[in-house]
Amino acid sequence: MEGFPEIESRSKGAWLTWKDLWVTVTDEKSRSKPEPILKEVTGYAEPGEVLAVMGPSGCGKTVLLDALAGRLRSNMRHNGDILLNGQKQGLAFGNSAYVGQRDILMETLTVREAIYYSALLQLPNSIPKSDKLTRADMVINKMGLEDCRNKIIGGRTLTSISGGQRRRVSICMEIIKRPKLLFLDEPTSGLDSAGSYHVMSYIIKFAEEEGVTVIASIHQPNSEVFELFHKLCLLSYGKLVYFGPVSNANTFFSWYGFPCPSMRNPSDHYLRTINNDFELELEGKISTENAINFLVRAYKSSEEYQQVQTRVFEICQHESQMQERRSETSFITQSLVLTQRSFINMYRDVGYYRLRLGIYVGICLFLGLLFRGLDDTYASIQARVLMLVFIAGFLTFMAIGGFPSFVEDMKIFHQERLNGYYGVGAFVLSNTISSLPYLFIISFIPGAITYYLSGLRTQFQYFIFFALLLFATMTLVESMMMIVASIVPDFLMGIITGSGIQSLMMLTAGFFRTPNQLIKPIFKYPMYYISFGTYANQGFFKNEFNGLVFYNGDKDHGEQMLKGEDILKNNLQVQVSYSKWFDLAILLGMIMIYRFIFFVIIKVFEIRQKRSYKKR
Known part of the structure; x- marks a missing residue:
């Protein structure tokens, strides 16, 4: 057919394409009838071209991009054919790049660091680090x-660059890997x-030179930016008003009286x-609603349609399987880069550990002074128990x-995972490793203050x-909160949920x-045995x-009252058999189990998302 030679020459x-695409949304609370957001939309996007998706607010621009990219929310369903190179293929998890309306960035990094880490995670290991940094600098200059x-x-918590600069950083992080398919939700x-104008000029030049297929929703471009686009998809309240070359749009509207x-x-x-x-009267003749309905019908009978x-x-008709894009960096490289990035983020984010360290030091100083002067008298038994329980619990x-x-962190992970930066295993491992030094510090320093001020052994x-x-x-506990954050x-x-679990x-x-x-059902079996507090308390006790031996007076004149072992066994009912x-060791094992559960939850969500896209 007529288009085949061109398609074959650019088959890589x-x-x-999308044909008769409908997208409906269901209110999960009321379980009402699905409401259509997009209605019978048909179109296509080609390599080396930029398709502009335009329309009034709420017309379905973002929903169209989400449907094409396989990122619809769980309460949305689509009907119709969405094909990549003539075949149904998933576009999430690395087969396309997507820049959403919200700029989800690691706020503690500099602009250069954010883009450089993106290059390290996405570009092949065969490219030297110096070349990756050079490419990052080049993109920064172009943008x-x-x-x-x-x-x-x-x-x-920090204020630095403007919203427009954040938007350009998000775009830089995606185009640095030169994806085959790029979705941009309101890039300007x-x-x-x-x-x-300068940003869109670079994106369009980038698409033409690299053979990238770009689909961008644009809210209201100026005339210079509008003329840069190759094709236009014009939506109005879910209906397709026009699809075709930008240069032909004025002819279409003029032909039908506008x-x-x-x-x-x-x-x-x-x-x-x-x-x-x-509600405005157009050209003094027709209402806006009638104009929209007229143009929708006119388009379906037009030559453009x-x-x-x-x-x-x-x-x-020209089917070709686009090779599924897998990460070109090794698991070790991903883990090392993510660990380094996460370590920097945890250090610079005041609320992550630094503020907690200060609060812990203050509390432990107060706690040590409150229980200062513990001795081997009978009165010190209760004081020791209360202080240790406070440390283990509160x-x-x-x-x-x-x-x-x-x-x-989870928001950044979900976005970068969908864009194929790295795998679930590398994220979980790096998150664990990078947090350990800080947890060590906020455990040892405040712990030492309380321990030696109070007079424990x-x-x-x-x-x-x-x-x-x-x-x-x-x-x-932090591993448990990461599980809560993933759900x-x-x-x-999340804070309410985590507080409830820890209280139990x-x-x-x-x-x-x-x-x-x-009470044996539930409280003792299984709660007592799966509670981390059980083993923390027992270990401290x-x-x-x-x-130790405790006396009812001073050591020289008092009578021997209790051995520490008897207190453990009879008063505190601690398991002394081990x-x-x-x-x-049990706590360390529980950490591994919690981290594994964290990994499984994220992986299950990912698998469900892939399967749900195939079913839709």
């Missing part, structure tokens, strides 16, 4: 980011007219004609304070175990009610009480 690119290359991106958002005035921006004229939010149908048919409870940072080996147990407990990606709901763990840990007093090191 991404030829995307006009030279003046802010060394500035912190900023966001939730936050940019002035000059900035919009010519663009000579001194008006064509894109402004088209959007004004098909915007039904404000027939040309689109023919072109979609030609592309679909001090580790403050790990919830890092939850907002965990949520931000002064021998160094007992302090080492105390600090290791505190470190293991904090690491375990409940909302600050307030503390209540069933054998202190507030001894093990023999716990064994470390402190084993080998050593304190076994309690520590």
Whole structure:
């Protein structure tokens, strides 16, 4: 057929078609009838060209991009054929790049660092690091980011670069790998007219030179930017008003009675004609709603419509499997780069560990002074128990304070995973390794303050175990909060959920009610045995009480009252059949289990997303 020679000559690119595409949304609460967002939309995108998707706010531009990229929300379904090179293929997880409306960036990195780390994660190992840095600098210069290359991106807690600069950073991070298929959701958002023109000029030149297929939603471009695009997809409230070359759009509107005035921006004229939010009479003859319906019907009977149908048919007839893009960097490289990036982020983000360290030091200083002067009298038994339970329960409870940072990490992971930066295993491993030094610091320094101020057993080996147990407990609680962050990606709901889980763990840990007093169903079996507080308390108690003898007066004149072993066995009902090191080992094992659960949850969500796209 007529289009085949051109398709064959550029078969290595991404030829995307969609035919009779419907997208519906269901209200999951009311379970009402699915409501259509897109209705019978047909079009295509070719290598080396940029397709502009335009329309009024709420017309379905972003939904169209999400549907084509395989990123629809769980309450949305699509019907119709979406084919890549004539075949149904998943476009998420590395087969395409997507820059969404929200710029999800690591706020503690500089502009140059963010783009350089993107290059390290996506470009092949065969490319030297110096060349990757050179490419990152080249993209920064092309996007006009030279003046802010060394500035912190900023966001939730830091303020630095502007919204328009953030938008360009997001684009740079995706185009640096030269993807075959690129989706841009309002790439000019936050940019002035000059900035919009320069950014889009570079993107269009990039598409033409690299043979990249680009689909971009544009809200309201100026005339210079509008003329840069190759093709236009014009939507109005889910209906297709026009699809075809940008140069033919004015002819189409003029032919059907809506010519663009000579001194008006064509894109402004088209959007004004098909915007039904404000009821205006067009050309003094027809209402906006009637104009939209008329243009939709006119397009379906037009020559442009027939040309689109023919072109979609030609592309679909020429089937070729685009090789699924897998990460070109090794697992080790991904893990090392992610660990380094995460380590820097944790250091610079005040709320991650630095603020917690300061609070821990203050609390532990107060705690040590409060229990200062512990001796071997009977009165010190209760004081030791209360202080150790506070450390095991309430001090580790403050790990919830890092939850907002965990949520931000998960947002970045989901975006970068969908764009194929790295795998789930590399993320989980790097997140674990990078956090360990900081957890070690916030365990040992505050722990040492409390331990020696209060007068617990002064021998160094007992302090080492105390600090290791505190470190293991904090690491375990943080692992649990990462699981919560992967399931409940909302600050307030996540903190409430995490607080509830930790409260249950503390209540069933054998202190507030001894093990023999716990109700056997649920409270003792299984809660007592799966609560991390059980093994934290037992480890602290064994470390402190084993080998001690307590008197009811001073050591020289008082009578011997209790051995530490008797207190453990009879009063605290601690399992003395195994050593304190076994309690520590159990906590370390629970950390591994929690991290594995974290990995499985993320992987299951990923598999479900892939399967749901195939079913839709």
